[in-house]
Amino acid sequence: MAQRLDARETSFPQAFADLLAAKREISEDVDQAVRSIIDDVIARGDEALIDYTRRFDALELTAESLRVSDAEIDAAEAQCQRDTLDALALAKDRIEVYHRAQRPQDSMTTDSVGVTLGWRWTALESVGLYVPGGLASYPSSVLMNAVPAKVAGVPRVTMVVPTPRGETNPLVLAAARLAGVDEIFRVGGAQAVAALAYGTASIRPVAKITGPGNAYVAAAKRRVFGQVGIDMIAGPSEVLVLADSSANPDWIAADLLAQAEHDPVAQSILVTDDAGLADAVEKAVERQLQTLPKAEIAGASWRDYGAIILVERLEDAIPLVDRLAPEHLEIETDNAEELAAKVRNAGSIFLGSHTPEAIGDYVGGPNHVLPTARSARFSSGLGVLDFMKRTSILKCDAKALRALGPAAIALGRSEGLEGHARSVAIRLNL
Amino acid sequence: MAQRLDARETSFPQAFADLLAAKREISEDVDQAVRSIIDDVIARGDEALIDYTRRFDALELTAESLRVSDAEIDAAEAQCQRDTLDALALAKDRIEVYHRAQRPQDSMTTDSVGVTLGWRWTALESVGLYVPGGLASYPSSVLMNAVPAKVAGVPRVTMVVPTPRGETNPLVLAAARLAGVDEIFRVGGAQAVAALAYGTASIRPVAKITGPGNAYVAAAKRRVFGQVGIDMIAGPSEVLVLADSSANPDWIAADLLAQAEHDPVAQSILVTDDAGLADAVEKAVERQLQTLPKAEIAGASWRDYGAIILVERLEDAIPLVDRLAPEHLEIETDNAEELAAKVRNAGSIFLGSHTPEAIGDYVGGPNHVLPTARSARFSSGLGVLDFMKRTSILKCDAKALRALGPAAIALGRSEGLEGHARSVAIRLNL
Structure with a gap:
């Protein structure tokens, strides 16, 4: 009760x-173990991935079999029930429509001083999607992560999913194909996160890693943050x-x-x-x-x-x-x-x-990856913006620089940054 | 060379x-020290703040003098040179205009199935702005952090700034007033971050902490992340x-x-x-x-x-x-x-x-708080969106639920979540 x-x-x-x-939260202290796994993947690449997969997933892989083949995805799809695939397709379409409306606008204007300024949004060059194995391997989460990335325009979405003893959830593979995931590797845990962050001979590094995982995965994401972007720890x-x-x-x-x-x-x-x-x-x-x-x-x-x-x-x-x-x-x-x-x-x-x-x-249609544990006070659910970034743009002509320059010089000097002031003054013969 | x-x-x-x-990066290992400072501020509140300020800033405070008074800000403004204040005002106006254009749109539509859906952006309820003391105490950074927060509509922006031996940068106080900062406390370091995250009798907790700082401040921000939001570690x-x-x-x-x-x-x-x-x-x-x-x-x-x-x-x-x-x-x-x-x-x-x-x-006009150390591959400069969050909204009527329900039931069952399926089925008499 x-x-x-x-x-x-x-x-x-x-x-x-x-x-x-x-x-x-039950916080397991797995940080030491995760640290050595990451270092090992950096040092030994695919070989380390293969070793850890043997040890943790009881699965024997080679550099060739790390990646899930198209034929395997075909076979997985064939195993799924028609009505479940239809439901997945309906979900994908609705998620896509909802997230398309989130695509942000660029902005570029020239103001009265003659300064041209604004910003431009670009998609991340690549994203790694972590999908848990076993019971928590949800096809719906594959859609919720991959669809916004593709709507954002990310050219390469790489998925990793552990397949303990070789067992795969066929619906997860079907969802990945439906969502436009570009490549799937059958590795998981901290070793998969390390591979996505640092790259191996078989797995190219990505710019950001999203998706839920166990304590090892969460600790690995925290640790590679900075090298790559991560989403919130759920x-x-x-x-x-x-x-x-x-x-x-x-x-x-x-x-x-x-x-x-x-x-x-x-x-x-x-x-x-x-x-x-x-x-x-x-x-x-x-x-x-x-x-x-x-x-x-x-x-x-x-x-x-x-x-x-x-x-x-x-x-x-x-x-x-x-x-x-x-x-x-x-x-x-x-x-x-x-x-x-x-x-x-x-x-x-x-x-x-x-x-x-x-x-x-x-x-x-809305995303089901949402802020937990009171973090909705300061953060949002997953969306298209999580797979894009904004570059600000500024252009002065000689006249605009004359208008703004003296203020920049005054502020530079007030902060003790004479080099800043000079970089403006030298252009104005001041 | x-x-x-x-x-x-x-x-x-x-x-x-x-x-x-x-x-x-020079990574100082200050995490143990920071952890005990945070625990102490949680346990002893203002008293701990006063103790650490005596020890680290050689400054004797009371609960009453923690906050910078309006009269002190008046006096600081009077100390500033007119042309520097004018330059600051020009900067503030241009930053404000640029960031106003970043305010996001809400969205709400009803689709052909009869589902009403979209999202709503809201400002964070409160934000803490960390401003370093001493040489790195830049009035321009006060503007770059506080103006977007105010443009976003944050009702309470709280600033903390250490004032070693009582020394304050008058331009920093002037910039804070200009930017609309609501309250200023003369504390710094990990203890100020802890106060912002957990609150004390004098300092109310905030939802998010932004702004640059030394290794202690950065470590403290990392540690309180989750309790509150933080910006990127610069x-x-x-x-x-x-x-x-x-x-x-x-x-x-x-x-x-x-x-x-x-x-x-x-x-x-x-x-x-x-x-x-x-x-x-x-x-x-x-x-x-x-x-x-x-x-x-x-x-x-x-x-x-x-x-x-x-x-x-x-x-x-x-x-x-x-x-x-x-x-x-x-x-x-x-x-x-x-x-x-x-x-x-x-x-x-x-x-x-x-x-x-x-x-x-x-x-x-654009923000000068920008992604460093190759993180522009996956993140953006500070902006209005960092001070807002998005809530997704969904509404089905009976007809819409009949249209979408069977797919949700199929997917819930395919994921082994019968309770999910039942919460839909019970409404459809299925």
């Missing part, structure tokens, strides 16, 4: 602060459902459990102004848990991190939402749009009772 | 690879000048030295197709060094990290530029625009011989 908090009680501020502060997932008496308790319970089934440290929170709804949702959760295949995981998450918060009025929930900054916010109330407009911090908002978060996980 | 490379020689690929690989600065025979060697020499005077590990590179220009620039650098106040720093930078690269044709320089991914790229050639259009990786581009980089440092 999840914990209950009541915003009308005097103990609430402390209880809410404790909820905010609860650490859900933490455990969370949902906050804001609901009033108009909501269906069975539907809300299903949404809370959909979140909870991801991970024992996932977090599902209901905030409501209706004590009756709170009770009904709690009962529905217990009932639905009895037939859920992942009841053990979902039950642990709900028991350890789940919460139901009662508020006097729905408006009172807004500052709580902003402090929690949930990855997913469902608003199932009569005035959902109105409440949503008042929220500052959320990774994504799902409006109304017919928008379960699972729609957004797969086929809605 | 800088090193000379010639792209027509067989030894060039290795020599260029060595140039790329040269480490210019490395030593660099310029690459691409020039042909039309360029003025004295002007180019001045630009190379303006970069070099920042730091002994700054890097200035000239790439040209004209051996005569290369010789003339080299002589001009030596001559100008003789009267440069920061000759010792600039000379060391030029000697240790400077480079002149000869190419057969200017077009041959483009792949070299893209691999170096310079923070600043000056193109002083006849066909500057044409060459610029071919460059993928650069933090900023300065076109033509009347656009010395120093104009961009102060009054051009």
Whole structure:
């Protein structure tokens, strides 16, 4: 049973602060191991990749078989069910349309002083996409990472995915082809991250690495950051459902459990102004848990991190939402749009009772890679901008330099940077 | 004397690879010290801040005097020279106009299936701006950090700046007021970063911390990342000048030295197709060094990290530029625009011989906080987007859910997430 908090009680501020502060990450200290794996891949390249894959994935590779062949992808596609492939194609199309609208505009103007200035966006030259092996190997995540990269115009998207004992998820390969991934290598772990960052004879280095992974992968990404770009390190997932008496308790319970089934440290929170709804949702959760295949995981998450918060009025929930900054916010109330407009911090908002978060996980169109663990206070979900960068452009003619030069000289001197001042003055014969 | 490379020689690929690989960072291992400072500020708040400020800045503070008062800012402004304040005001106006054009658009559409979707940008609720004390305390950097935050709409911008022995740079306070900084605290180092991240009785916590600092500040930013957002960790600065025979060697020499005077590990590179220009620039650098106040720093930078690269044709320089991914790229050639259009990786581009980089440092309008150390391959200069975040929005009505639901159910089941599938199915009576 999840914990209950009541915003009308005097103990609430402390209880809410404790909820905010609860650490859900299990931090394994794998940094030393990761460091030596990375150094080894830098030193020995493919040979090190092959050794680690033998050791960690029980798989014997050669430089030739590191890469997944087109024939293997053909065969994988043939293994997939038609309706799943169709669903994947629908998802890909909707994700692509949504992300196309995110492509940024260049800007170039000449101002009244005669300065031409603006910026230009360009795609990254290459991106590495890490896809976990085994159970956490989600074809939907392949789409969510690769489609925005391709929409951005990245010419080379390289995917790595471990295949323990040679086992591959055929849907992952099908999703990669559908999304336009250019090359796939069957390696994983810190060694795959090192290969993407530094390159080997078989794997060319990339400019940025994205995608989720275990503690080794996360530590490796942190360590190669700077050599290459990385996306955010994903933490455990969370949902906050804001609901009033108009909501269906069975539907809300299903949404809370959909979140909870991801991970024992996932977090599902209901905030409501209706004590009756709170009770009904709690009962529905217990009932639905009895037939859920992942009841053990979902039950642990709900028991350890789940919460139901009662508020006097729905408006009172807004500052709580902003402090929690949930990855997913469902608003199932009569005035959902109105409440949503008042929220500052959320990774994504799902409006109304017919928008379960699972729609957004797969086929809605928006990205499902979203800021977790309160980081929606300062960051955004994955998007096209993560695969592009902006170069600023400035051009003065002689007249414009005469207009701006004296101010630059004054500021350079005020900062003790005479060389800066001289680089302007020399052009103005000052 | 800088090193000379010639792209027509067989030894060039290795020599260029060595140039790329040269480490210019001095990495001090301060992580243990920083960790205990942060823990102490979390535990003891203002008291810890006051203790560290006594120890590191030789300054006795109280909870009341932590904050810089309005009267002190008035007095600082009165100390500044009129023409420097005017130059600062010109810079602020131009930076503001440039960054206003970066404000992103929200998007909201209803598609043919009946799904309403899009996104909304919101400003971060609060930002902490770190400003170094002493010599590296640049008023221009205050503008470059605070103006985009205010243009983004951040309601609370908090600045911290150490004032060793009580010494303040009056222009820094004047720049802060001009840029709309909301509050200023006279603390620095890892302790100031900890206060911004976790809050004390006097300093409210912020959502993100930006701004340059020494090794302690950089280590503290890395450590509090996750609790708050941070900007990129700045490395030593660099310029690459691409020039042909039309360029003025004295002007180019001045630009190379303006970069070099920042730091002994700054890097200035000239790439040209004209051996005569290369010789003339080299002589001009030596001559100008003789009267440069920061000759010792600039000379060391030029000697240790400077480079002149000869190419057969200017077009041959483009792949070299893209691999170096310079923070600043000056193109002083006849066909500057044409060459610029071919460059993928650069933090900023300065076109033509009347656009010395120093104009961009102060009054051009674009931001001078730019990706260093080859990170322009995957990241952009500071801008309005760094002070905002995007929330995705999705709304299905019953009809839209019926259209998309079956695909979501199929994908949920294919990933072994029955709870996801059920949260959709329960709404469709499936």
